[in-house]
Each structure stands twice: as structure tokens, then as C-alpha cells.
Amino acid sequence: MAAHLMSNYGTPALMNGHHSVTCSASADALEKPEVIQGVANTYLMNNTTNENELMRTFEPGPVPECMQIGIRVADNTRTQQANLHKDAVRLRKQPTAVSEVGMTCEAYEQRLGSTHVDTPSSEPRTPQATRTMASDMKDHHQGNGKEFNGILGPNTWESVGSATRTLKAASRSNGTSARTSYPSATPIPDQERLLDLTAEIAHNISQSPGDDSSRVKAVTAALELATALRPPGDIIMGWFANMSVISAVRLFMHWGAFSIIPPGKGESIPYAELAERINADEGLLVRVAAMLTSSHVLLHLPTSPTRPAPSLTHTPTSLLLRPGQPMSAMFSLMYNNVAAVSTILPSYFDAYGRTEPRGRGHIPTSCLAGCPEEDFFSLLKRDENALRDFGLAMRMTSKRVPVTGVYDMSRVLRAAAGRETVWVDIGGGDGHTVKEFLTVYPGLKPEQCVVQDLEEVVTAARKQSDEALKGVKWVGMNFFEESPVTGALVYYLRHILRDYSDPVSVTILRNIACAMTDQDSRVLISEQLNPDMANIAEPLPLYAAFKDFSMLSIGGKERSLEQFAALADAAGLRVSGVYRHVVTAHAVVELALK
Ligand SMILES: C[S@@+](CC[C@H](N)C(=O)[O-])C[C@H]1O[C@@H](n2cnc3c(N)ncnc32)[C@H](O)[C@@H]1O
Numbered sequence: 001m002a003a004h005l006m007s008n009y010g011t012p013a014l015m016n017g018h019h020s021v022t023c024s025a026s027a028d029a030l031e032k033p034e035v036i037q038g039v040a041n042t043y044l045m046n047n048t049t050n051e052n053e054l055m056r057t058f059e060p061g062p063v064p065e066c067m068q069i070g071i072r073v074a075d076n077t078r079t080q081q082a083n084l085h086k087d088a089v090r091l092r093k094q095p096t097a098v099s100e101v102g103m104t105c106e107a108y109e110q111r112l113g114s115t116h117v118d119t120p121s122s123e124p125r126t127p128q129a130t131r132t133m134a135s136d137m138k139d140h141h142q143g144n145g146k147e148f149n150g151i152l153g154p155n156t157w158e159s160v161g162s163a164t165r166t167l168k169a170a171s172r173s174n175g176t177s178a179r180t181s182y183p184s185a186t187p188i189p190d191q192e193r194l195l196d197l198t199a200e201i202a203h204n205i206s207q208s209p210g211d212d213s214s215r216v217k218a219v220t221a222a223l224e225l226a227t228a229l230r231p232p233g234d235i236i237m238g239w240f241a242n243m244s245v246i247s248a249v250r251l252f253m254h255w256g257a258f259s260i261i262p263p264g265k266g267e268s269i270p271y272a273e274l275a276e277r278i279n280a281d282e283g284l285l286v287r288v289a290a291m292l293t294s295s296h297v298l299l300h301l302p303t304s305p306t307r308p309a310p311s312l313t314h315t316p317t318s319l320l321l322r323p324g325q326p327m328s329a330m331f332s333l334m335y336n337n338v339a340a341v342s343t344i345l346p347s348y349f350d351a352y353g354r355t356e357p358r359g360r361g362h363i364p365t366s367c368l369a370g371c372p373e374e375d376f377f378s379l380l381k382r383d384e385n386a387l388r389d390f391g392l393a394m395r396m397t398s399k400r401v402p403v404t405g406v407y408d409m410s411r412v413l414r415a416a417a418g419r420e421t422v423w424v425d426i427g428g429g430d431g432h433t434v435k436e437f438l439t440v441y442p443g444l445k446p447e448q449c450v451v452q453d454l455e456e457v458v459t460a461a462r463k464q465s466d467e468a469l470k471g472v473k474w475v476g477m478n479f480f481e482e483s484p485v486t487g488a489l490v491y492y493l494r495h496i497l498r499d500y501s502d503p504v505s506v507t508i509l510r511n512i513a514c515a516m517t518d519q520d521s522r523v524l525i526s527e528q529l530n531p532d533m534a535n536i537a538e539p540l541p542l543y544a545a546f547k548d549f550s551m552l553s554i555g556g557k558e559r560s561l562e563q564f565a566a567l568a569d570a571a572g573l574r575v576s577g578v579y580r581h582v583v584t585a586h587a588v589v590e591l592a593l594k
Contacts, residue, residue, distance in 0.1 A: 248291035326396030446471030483515035509571035
């Protein structure tokens with residue numbers, strides 16, 4: 001099996017885990033479409049990091065033998081290179097299809113009507129044209145944001161196995177069948193809508209240049225306009241362009257080209273010089289760079305009176321792809337876990353059956369790495385650099401998903417007095433979430449808090465000796481085994497269950513349930529809460545769907561309340577409360593002993 005599925009793409013890794021940005025959960029924190037859409041903001045925030053902190057990019061495996069032969073016989077004459085260069089320059093002058101990477105978080109923000117607090121205004125934003133993911137989901141689970149409202153039941157979902165939800169046949173036709181039609185020819189866009197969108201774009205562009213909200217509105221309308229104007233074939237062609245952009249970015253990262261192009265304003269590098277510095281033929285470099293300039297990742301500068309040779313310069317987008325940038329680390333994670341994994345997904349499901357991964361091992365990522373038995377974190381642990389890169393990428397994503405301000409802590413704080421162990425953060429990493437709880441809620445004492453994680457993670461975290469965490473207990477453990485701390489008031493799981501399949505998640509919850517000694521004790525699952533697919537009329541926004549799909553590679557999934565409730569039930573627990581964030585789709589699902 002391993003040999004069958006193995007492919008050489010380097011150490012896989014996955015995006016996950018975020019924190020920060022708070023906004024009080026109001027009683028009316030709704031699971032509106034906008035709320036789910038807001039989660040998209042989490043991932044593509046353009047944080048930067050210390051430039052000196054070089055990030056290792058994931059190395060591909062050795063060149064397959066057949067390709068090595070190709071390399072030996074290749075005849076890269078200067079003439080060929082010159083022709084390629086000429087072709088590339090000529091092609092660059094022609095209008096090119098704009099890349100259509102479909103991720104505009106900003107559109108979500110706008111729809112949320114939120115003024116985003118975490119993006120520093122100096123941060124560059126990609127100018128890239130993208131496809132809108134905006135769609136209005138109608139989630140019927142608009143509770144009051146606090147109480148679990150008893151929506152579960154045989155009428156709304158079916159249980160398959162311990163915790164799998166399938167759509168009811170009736171629900172499948174809910175909304176989607178009426179909505180979906182497949183045009184056989186170029187659709188004729190609604191003229192009136194197109195003109196409205198055009199006016200909306202013009203209006204928003206005419207607003208003050210510093211007005212982020214208008215900019216986002218203009219982008220949202222422009223995306224809708226572009227989608228409406230494109231014939232279906234063009235949409236598919238756009239995917240091909242995207243694939244090539246991704247390949248070209250990967251090559252430039254691997255060659256170290258993004259860090260060689262000077263980052264200063266007005267600075268550039270001639271193609272010939274860059275080719276020499278990365279030890280590549282200029283003809284090859286020109287072709288790869290053409291993909292990046294066509295998609296506005298880099299900027300091509302032609303020869304001019306002050307510039308003796310055609311050159312390349314950075315854009316705000318390419319600056320984020322330099323080594324050490326969190327977005328660059330995130331690119332590697334996504335490349336390894338979405339792009340690279342996609343090459344084995346068909347054979348993976350042929351080999352294992354067309355079913356969700358069920359275990360910790362035998363997941364697409366571990367099969368790709370040639371170690372099918374391993375789980376994602378054990379693969380990550382093998383490679384210190386990969387582990388560090390994972391942390392770097394997580395730092396970026398952690399800015400937009402709230403830690404505090406979602407769950408109502410008043411009951412915990414009341415019950416905390418006199419209790420030895422109040423807060424156990426399971427898989428708490430370096431303790432950053434405990435730190436935030438301690439800062440925001442002084443009633444919580446460090447001595448009452450425990451951070452649990454894998455032995456090596458705890459050892460590394462202890463070394464950081466963060467003053468704010470003084471007094472906190474650190475416990476190395478394995479959440480697949482009996483919990484080492486019993487009788488705590490709260491067992492906190494932030495971004496843990498999403499990494500695992502239903503049966504594996506049930507094991508984690510069951511181990512916690514065994515450690516809960518009284519009825520006051522609670523499990524808090526702090527994660528994205530998806531709407532129940534059986535009850536929404538529109539598809540998930542593209543970003544939310546993509547997040548869940550990318551978790552498939554490591555055997556994890558994003559879940560709805562119904563799915564969490566099914567997990568809880570299988571573990572001897574029940575949902576006792578749901579606390580939704582007002583801006584994002586993040587929530588805290590509270591569980592108690594049955
Ligand atoms: C996605 S991170 C979440 C970290 C943190 N809770 C947060 O929200 O930022 C998952 C965490 O689970 C830890 N972990 C993975 N497998 C574990 C295991 N078997 N036992 C304990 N911790 C584990 C990882 O080391 C990592 O810190």
C-alpha cells in the first residue's frame with residue numbers, strides 16, 4: 001500500500017490552530033452566512049515576521065530516475081534560451097487571463113460589516129483578481145447564542161456509526177435542485193445586474209483611497225462581475241492558470257528566487273543576474289517568471305533608458321512569499337497538503353475505499369509521505385524544521401480567530417474559588433491560549449491551570465519560561481490515553497478535534513469524560529462551527545468548503561453542531577451550551593457528563 005501511494009513531496013504539514021481577536025459574544029451571535037464566511041479571514045492574513053528568521057521551505061524528494069536521464073540529455077543551447085526569452089517577452093505583451101485563485105477573505109469581512117482589527121494598515125493586500133465565495137447561507141440554527149436548542153433528532157439527521165452525519169434525501173433537494181442549472185453555452189449575464197455591479201464598483205472606487213471598507217466592497221462586486229461575465233469554459237481555463245501559478249511560485253520558493261529579488265521600493269534585478277544567482281538557464285527562468293508576472297505575483301520591468309536589461313521586481317504579494325514570512329510557510333503547508341496530496345487522492349480512495357479516513361494513520365498525508373501508519377503530528381515531530389514552519393504558519397492564522405470573548409466565563413470564575421484544578425488546556429501547545437485567559441480573567445489563577453501537550457512540545461514550551469505563565473503546570477501527555485489530570489472544572493480543546501476523524505475524536509473525548517469527576521465539570525470545544533449541510537439552502541462559501549476539504553488530507557474535518565453532538569453522545573457526554581462568536585464562525589461548544 002505504501003509503495004502504491006507513495007510520492008516524493010517532502011514532509012507534509014497542515015494548517016490549523018489560531019487564536020486572538022476578540023469580540024464579545026452577544027446573545028444574538030448568529031450563524032449567518034456572513035459568520036461562516038468570516039472565518040475565511042482567518043487564513044490569509046498578511047502577517048510578516050522577522051526577516052532574519054529564515055524559514056526552510058519543504059524540499060521535494062529526489063528527482064525520479066526517468067527525469068534524471070532527461071536532465072543529462074537536455075541540450076540547453078544559448079539559441080534556445082534566446083528564443084524562449086523572446087517568446088516570453090512577446091507573450092507577456094499580450095493580454096493574459098488573470099489568475100482566479102478563489103479566495104477573497106476581504107469580501108467576507110465586508111459582508112460581515114466588521115471593521116477588522118487585526119490587519120495592520122501597512123500590510124500589503126493582493127491585487128489579484130479572485131472569484132467571489134460570497135453566498136448567503138441560510139442556517140436554520142440561529143439560536144440565541146447560548147443555549148443548545150435541541151435541534152438534534154431523527155428528523156433532522158441520521159446517524160451512521162458513532163458520529164457520522166449524512167444528509168437526508170429530502171434535504172438534498174432543499175434549495176440546491178431548484179438553484180442548480182448547467183448552461184450548455186455561454187450564459188447571458190443579467191444586464192441589469194452587471195450594470196448595478198459596475199456602478200457599485202465605480203462608486204466604491206471613488207471613495208477615499210484609505211477607506212478599506214469601500215475597497216472591499218469594490219473587490220466583492222468586481223469578483224461577482226468577473227464571474228458573471230465569464231463563460232463556463234473560461235472558468236475552467238482559469239483553474240489551469242492557477243495550477244501553473246502555484247507551480248511557478250513553488251519553483252521560485254525552492255530556488256530561493258523570492259529572497260534574491262531586492263525587496264526595496266524601486267529596486268529590481270535583471271533576469272540574467274537572477275538566473276545566474278539561482279544557477280538556472282535564463283530561458284528557463286524567463287518562462288517561469290512569465291507565469292508570475294502574468295498573474296501579478298511579480299512585476300516585469302522592460303528595458304528603458306535607465307534600465308539596460310529587462311528586470312523583475314517585487315509586488316506586495318511576492319514580498320509575502322520570501323523565506324521567513326508566515327504566508328510563505330502557509331504556502332508550503334497548503335502546497336504539501338492540498339496540491340501535492342491531490343496527486344494521490346484518487347489512488348488513496350481506491351485503496352482504502354471511498355469513505356472518510358477513520359483512523360489516526362492511513363491518512364492521505366501519511367500515505368504521501370510513504371509512512372501510512374503514522375499520524376500527522378508524529379510525521380511533523382520527526383522534523384524540527386517542519387514543526388517550526390508549522391508554528392510559523394499557525395502564528396499567521398492565529399490572529400483572527402478568537403480565544404476569549406466567545407465563552408461566558410462567569411460560571412467558571414464563580415466555581416473556580418477553592419478548586420485545585422480549574423482549567424486544563426489539552427493540546428495547549430506553548431500555552432498561548434491559557435496566557436490569554438489568565439490575562440483577560442484575573443480571577444483565574446495560574447496555579448489552577450494546566451497545559452497538556454506532547455512531551456516534546458511541553459519540554460520546548462517550558463524552556464520559553466514565559467513570565468505570564470509562571471505557576472502554570474505543564475504536563476506531557478498523549479490525549480489518546482487516559483487523562484493524567486482528573487477532576488478539573490474545565491477541559492479545554494482548542495483546534496484539536498478538527499484534526500481527527502469521528503472515531504478518533506470520540507476516543508479523545510471519552511478519555512476526558514473518564515477524567516471528569518463531577519457534574520460541574522465541562523469540556524469546551526473551541527472550533528469553527530459549520531452549519532448543518534442538511535439545513536442550508538445555499539452551498540458553503542468556497543473558503544469554508546476548502547478548509548474542510550483540506551483537513552481531509554490529515555483525516556480531520558470541520559464540524560457542525562449536530563456532528564459535535566454525535567461525537568459527544570458517543571463519548572458519554574452531552575452538549576450543554578453553544579457560544580458563537582459574533583464576527584467569525586468560531587464557537588465554543590460546551591459538553592457535560594450525561
Ligand atoms: C492544532 S494545534 C492546537 C494548539 C492550541 N490548542 C491552539 O489552539 O493554538 C494541536 C496541538 O495538539 C498537540 N497534540 C497533537 N497530538 C497530541 C497528542 N497525541 N497528545 C497531546 N497533544 C497532542 C500538538 O502538539 C498541538 O500543540
